[in-house]
Amino acid sequence: MSGLPIEAKKLMQRRFQVVTGKGGVGRTLIAASLASTLAKLGKKTLLLEVNAPNHCARVLGTEAIMGDPQLVSENLYLCSMNPEDALREYALMILKFPALYRLVFENPLVKYFLRSVPSLGEVTMLGKAWFHATEVNDGGQAKYDHVIIDAPATGHALTFLSVARVVEKTVPRGPMRTEAGKMAALIEDQKNSCAHVVFTPEEMPVTEGLELSKKLQRDVGMKLGVYFMNKVRLADNADHELSLVEKMKGFEELRPYAAAGFARKSNLENQNTQLKRLFLQSENVVKVLELRSVETDAHRVSKLSSDWLELSAFGGEQ
Amino acid sequence: MINAAALQETVHRAKVIICVGPGGVGKTSCSAAIGIHAARQGRRVAVLTIDPARRLANALGLPSIGNEEKDIPRSAFEKVGLEPPKGRISAMMLDIKTAWDRVVQNYHPNPTERDRLLNNKFYRSLSTSLAGSQEYMAMEKLYELVHREQDPLDLVVLDTPPAASAVDFLDAPSKMLGALDNDATRWVLSSSSSSRRIGRLVGISTSLFSRTIGKFTGTEVLEELSVMLQGFSGMYEGFRERARAVSEILGDPRTIFLVVSAPKAGPLRDAEQFARNLRSRQLTIGAFLLNRATYDPFTNPHSELDSDELSEKLQALGGSSALASLLEREAKFRQSQAARENELVQKLSRSFSGLQTSLVPEFPGDIHDLIGLNLIENKLFSSSWNSNLS
Numbered sequence: 128m129s130g131l132p133i134e135a136k137k138l139m140q141r142r143f144q145v146v147t148g149k150g151g152v153g154r155t156l157i158a159a160s161l162a163s164t165l166a167k168l169g170k171k172t173l174l175l176e177v178n179a180p181n182h183c184a185r186v187l188g189t190e191a192i193m194g195d196p197q198l199v200s201e202n203l204y205l206c207s208m209n210p211e212d213a214l215r216e217y218a219l220m221i222l223k224f225p226a227l228y229r230l231v232f233e234n235p236l237v238k239y240f241l242r243s244v245p246s247l248g249e250v251t252m253l254g255k256a257w258f259h260a261t262e263v264n265d266g267g268q269a270k271y272d273h274v275i276i277d278a279p280a281t282g283h284a285l286t287f288l289s290v291a292r293v294v295e296k297t298v299p300r301g302p303m304r305t306e307a308g309k310m311a312a313l314i315e316d317q318k319n320s321c322a323h324v325v326f327t328p329e330e331m332p333v334t335e336g337l338e339l340s341k342k343l344q345r346d347v348g349m350k351l352g353v354y355f356m357n358k359v360r361l362a363d364n365a366d367h368e369l370s371l372v373e374k375m376k377g378f379e380e381l382r383p384y385a386a387a388g389f390a391r392k393s394n395l396e397n398q399n400t401q402l403k404r405l406f407l408q409s410e411n412v413v414k415v416l417e418l419r420s421v422e423t424d425a426h427r428v429s430k431l432s433s434d435w436l437e438l439s440a441f442g443g444e445q
Numbered sequence: 446m447i448n449a450a451a452l453q454e455t456v457h458r459a460k461v462i463i464c465v466g467p468g469g470v471g472k473t474s475c476s477a478a479i480g481i482h483a484a485r486q487g488r489r490v491a492v493l494t495i496d497p498a499r500r501l502a503n504a505l506g507l508p509s510i511g512n513e514e515k516d517i518p519r520s521a522f523e524k525v526g527l528e529p530p531k532g533r534i535s536a537m538m539l540d541i542k543t544a545w546d547r548v549v550q551n552y553h554p555n556p557t558e559r560d561r562l563l564n565n566k567f568y569r570s571l572s573t574s575l576a577g578s579q580e581y582m583a584m585e586k587l588y589e590l591v592h593r594e595q596d597p598l599d600l601v602v603l604d605t606p607p608a609a610s611a612v613d614f615l616d617a618p619s620k621m622l623g624a625l626d627n628d629a630t631r632w633v634l635s636s637s638s639s640s641r642r643i644g645r646l647v648g649i650s651t652s653l654f655s656r657t658i659g660k661f662t663g664t665e666v667l668e669e670l671s672v673m674l675q676g677f678s679g680m681y682e683g684f685r686e687r688a689r690a691v692s693e694i695l696g697d698p699r700t701i702f703l704v705v706s707a708p709k710a711g712p713l714r715d716a717e718q719f720a721r722n723l724r725s726r727q728l729t730i731g732a733f734l735l736n737r738a739t740y741d742p743f744t745n746p747h748s749e750l751d752s753d754e755l756s757e758k759l760q761a762l763g764g765s766s767a768l769a770s771l772l773e774r775e776a777k778f779r780q781s782q783a784a785r786e787n788e789l790v791q792k793l794s795r796s797f798s799g800l801q802t803s804l805v806p807e808f809p810g811d812i813h814d815l816i817g818l819n820l821i822e823n824k825l826f827s828s829s830w831n832s833n834l835s
Contacts, residue, residue, distance in 0.1 A: 151469010151712070185711075221660055231657040280468045282606065297570040299669055302660065330813045332469075334503070365767040374762050380750060381758060383742035387776035390740075 135411045136438050138352045140165070141321050143260050143274050143313060145288065145349070147339065148325030149332040150280040153357040155182045156424060156431075157325050157415070158277035163187070163432035166203035168439050170272035175256055176207040177278055177287060178248075183207065186424035196259065204271065206259075210248025213255045220258075221302075249290040250307065257310045278322075281339045288314055288322070288347045314349055321352035326405060328359055328398035333405060340408075354405055357415045360391075360398060369395075449826050451801050455731040456483055456600075456826075459701040461591060461694060462731070463603045465723075466705035467715035471736040471821075475705050475805075476604035477504055477536070478821040484530035485822075488599035491590055495539045495583040495605060495614070503813055505536050512540035512547075525816050532599075544582040545572035554679040562676030567669055580617040584691045591694055615695065615726065618688040701731035708735045708786035708804065713793055720797055730800060734825070735790060737807040741783035742776045749776075 131139070138144075139161060146158040155176075162174035173196050176183040184191040184207065189199045194216070196206035215228065222228050232238065262270040278284045291310035298304045314320060322343050326336045336354075343349045369392040375385035405412050415431065456462065456479060464476045473494060480492040491514060492505075502509050505517050514537045519529035546563065553559035562568055583603070590601045605614055677684075694700055702723050706716035716733060723730050743749055750758070756769040794802050805824045808817065 149469060150467065222657065227657065231654060293570050297566055363771050365765060365771040368764055368768040371762060371764050371768065378758065383747045383776050384755065384772040386742045387779055388772050391775050
């Protein structure tokens with residue numbers, strides 16, 4: 128497919144992009160396709176997964192990667208974050224002494240204590256994302272051109288993305304507050320960061336996604352990115368004839384076809400209603416067509432990222 | 446495959462039903478449909494969702510639901526032409542801030558300290574926007590519902606957030622107990638501004654602990670944290686008791702976990718992981734509910750027609766050959782999809798032998814109201830699986 132709106136192309140080339148939406152809509156597919164596209168365009172791109180091990184690796188058809196990001200294909204780096212590893216990395220970065228880390232942090236009592244501190248996992252994972260987004264190589268240049276976050280679904284995404292500001296407002300002066308302030312600034316950066324929301328053409332995912340979008344802007348203070356409408360059925364020339372299914376029902380031998388036709392008809396009607404709802408909200412709606420048959424996620428990622436290569440027609444924003 | 450009688454029996458003997466599973470598979474709808482079914486059997490049911498996304502209200506035809514329980518009135522059913530249940534069903538959504546405040550208000554022994562705690566900055570963040578907090582509160586709420594004496598409930602149906610954090614929910618009681626019975630917590634509690642030393646944690650000195658942790662947080666953070674934790678003093682024994690009680694509720698044989706998923710490769714992998722996790726904790730799994738299964742249009746006695754034959758018959762009704770090939774493609778696609786799903790479900794049944802699997806077909810349009818919930822309820826609890834597609 129082609130025809131990405133111009134504004135969408137710009138947003139899809141921002142430095143720091145978050146992908147979220149209702150559970151089950153295909154966030155990982157969109158995040159992975161976006162990252163693959165940017166990598167194919169020659170940009171060093173890091174895809175970070177939040178506490179959902181293996182989903183990204185699976186759709187990219189690679190091994191799971193924890194800890195340090197690793198190159199999985201040309202220009203594309205992958206890493207799956209989880210609270211325990213993120214805390215260890217962060218602690219080691221500050222303490223610099225593995226022995227001290229082991230002594231204090233791996234003490235079973237301290238471990239228990241830390242496990243029960245609310246949001247500590249979120250803060251450290253966000254800290255890791257911030258670290259990579261601002262990481263520079265020996266020459267002082269940014270290590271990654273783009274960092275894409277495959278974020279959790281609705282409620283947890285909101286918690287995850289607002290945790291930095293909450294910590295910054297809550298804790299007294301000190302290293303934690305300073306770090307949290309930097310993370311919040313990255314998230315709220317209106318020029319270089321954005322949050323994309325993924326939908327499917329059904330009532331609940333659209334309602335929830337729109338509510339989420341409002342909160343991302345109003346409560347988190349994030350620039351909204353693109354609305355990706357996933358799992359859209361392709362139109363067929365014969366769709367206008369589907370009203371015939373009513374007549375077909377009277378013929379026993381045609382019933383299976385009437386049933387299939389009826390299902391398609393209601394799906395299409397529902398789809399159109401939901402597409403309209405979304406188009407009314409934003410000009411940046413990108414339709415992601417459902418690719419029929421037994422295609423694997425890896426196939427879909429590679430197809431989408433080829434389709435989206437037209438991004439290059441714009442040399443990024445500004 | 447679908448065993449309506451067995452599922453009925455499972456729901457019938459349950460006092461608590463906890464729906465777990467990956468996102469986007471219709472957990473909330475299934476929870477509500479099960480609640481309605483139990484109410485139809487004359488039971489007094491409450492459905493509780495701790496999903497931070499607000500979906501339950503929509504589906505139940507309520508304008509909104511919050512921390513307070515709301516009855517689904519008979520008129521909500523009558524309005525859409527459904528028979529209202531014999532029993533009573535109410536719904537609520539966990540509002541974390543209100544729930545925390547209520548726990549503090551109900552259980553804090555000292556009014557002055559209680560008010561100071563309610564105004565503490567740390568407490569306010571904890572109770573509004575920090576992750577993990579909702580799992581603690583869900584646990585408190587479950588305790589409250591199961592043990593309440595006024596208007597006692599026959600059944601509590603709990604809808605949980607998607608996979609990763611539903612495990613958090615299960616861990617909440619032990620985490621709470623762990624945190625309270627922890628020397629490190631006790632140390633933070635007793636240190637505060639007086640910086641009194643209380644000897645050593647196992648293996649490390651408290652000053653090493655405070656210096657190390659303080660490196661990231663700043664020492665003031667630890668002090669403020671300890672002020673908050675001290676604000677909770679007098680409540681610890683209660684927390685501990687309730688956490689223990691919830692562990693007991695979760696492990697009770699009449700607390701049934703239903704693993705809700707969809708008959709697709711990804712969601713099934715998550716569901717399996719979940720079921721293994723529940724089993725390793727020795728919790729009772731009632732069934733797998735696999736939602737949105739594709740209906741095979743060529744289910745007996747219907748069979749495929751030859752392409753030409755189909756085309757001819759449609760032409761007689763005024764349809765083009767393009768329509769014939771579209772319908773043929775659609776029907777065959779659904780057939781192969783259904784076959785693939787069937788294979789996956791068989792595989793699941795083999796790896797969890799003895800566990801019942803219920804399939805709910807996908808409905809055209811989607812489920813977002815009482816009528817839709819009624820369809821799910823019928824598919825889950827009545828033995829025939831007729832096509833709803835025509």
